Amino acid sequence: MLPDPISSDPNSPSNPAEPMGDMPVISARAAALDLLEAVLRRRQPLDEALSSHPDLGRLPSRDRQFVRALVTTALRHLGQIDHTLAQCLEKPLPARASAVRNILRLGVAQTLFLQTPAHAAVDTMVSLVAKRGGEAGYKGLVNAVLRRIVRDAELFRQARPGNGIFTGAISLPDWLWQSWVKAYGVQQATAIATAHLAEPPLDFTVRRDPAHWAKLLQGEVLPTGTVRRPPHPQEHYRPSPRIEDLPGFAEGMWWVQDAAAALPARLLGGDLTGQRVLDMCAAPGGKTAQLALAGAAVTALDRSNKRLERVKENLIRLQLTAQLEAADAALWRKGKEFDAILLDAPCSATGTIRRHPDVAWLKDPRDIVKLTATQDRLLDAAAALVRPGGRIVYCTCSLQPEEGEARIAAFLARNPSMRRLPIGAFEIGGLEELLTRDGDLRSFPYQLSQQGGIDGFYAARLTLDS
The missing domain is CATH 1.10.940.10 (NusB-like)
Known part of the structure; x- marks a missing residue:
């Protein structure tokens, strides 16, 4: 109660x-x-x-x-x-x-x-x-x-998705429900909608020793290395401790980052020592921190000075460094010949509805059209900035295929010198169910259900032929 x-x-x-x-x-x-x-x-x-x-x-x-x-x-x-x-x-x-x-x-x-x-x-x-x-x-x-x-x-x-009486349509705007039914079918769309109704856990990316921090944070270590702290059941609602008061915050030993959001940066390589890496849309800085921790010389690019200030604050707390650049990533050409580029593109964020339920009611199909055009421009910009043989990881926290698989298909059709580098299950904690037949990452909120689910995410890894 x-x-x-x-x-x-x-x-x-x-x-x-x-x-x-x-x-x-x-x-x-x-x-x-x-x-x-x-x-x-x-x-x-x-x-x-x-x-x-x-x-x-x-x-x-x-x-x-x-x-x-x-x-x-x-x-x-x-x-x-x-x-x-x-x-x-x-x-x-x-x-x-x-x-x-x-x-x-x-x-x-x-x-x-x-x-x-x-x-x-x-x-x-x-x-x-x-x-x-x-x-x-x-x-x-x-x-x-x-x-x-x-x-x-x-x-x-009792009138809720998945109970045999109603489908997920009852919990969503009609356009969003119909888009998921078209892409994945009624059964999978209902599973997505049902997963979004659960209070999400709190995930941490840790600098080192996940088992140690899981114990201190009263959580568990997921197969991907993320430390997860379960949510308080809402029927037993009580104030949770502030993030700033949890062990290790002041010392910069971890940062909050959903398990799915932590995967794309790892796809560029575990040891990036000496490599020049561009984080194209860097704020709030979780992926920048991952890349810096892996030893990369990171350039963190974002069009908003205000958002870059947040990246700077986070890096200071985590005792990590990166070069910060405020500019439109689609137009920026100050740096070239990067060894690796991470493009976490602006998107509809429909994969994060369990954490941000307002997203379902703030977006509409017109937003998808605008966002896909932006995503195409950013992908083409990334292709102009990576060195031959270098890697690009494109990702979005969206469940819409238009912002994921369709963007990569269109990009490869425009850029015959680019090709896909399939992702292996060993790179994502052995979670083969998160991989598509093409070797891309595609996670759904109902996956890892026993551990509390995971955000919906898409990622593809590409390379420029030498």
């Missing part, structure tokens, strides 16, 4: 707002509503909305973590939540009542998935709608709908 954070929610009925200076502290659930509105109405990425929220930092740590858990849960299950609400509303809410719709969504998320006590899930949402002026007239509706869902919570909870 989720402990009810209402006791530390400053605007809750049991804990009236306490001023901080001349400014009242916002309630946790009001902050959650602000963030959900930012994502779904203003199409703002959740991480960006979290970092820019003017009042979130004044909440106690426990409440901030509850806010994040509540919003990510609502986004992760948004399709099922809306399906539930549609069964409980006699007619759809008008477009102008978007705040009411989002309040209901937060109430359903608490009731069905966070298992917040019924009185807290209902009463706080009714209180929240009452405080919003123009929406106050919906108090009765919000109360009635949420109380009905509380009564039939188990029935509504």
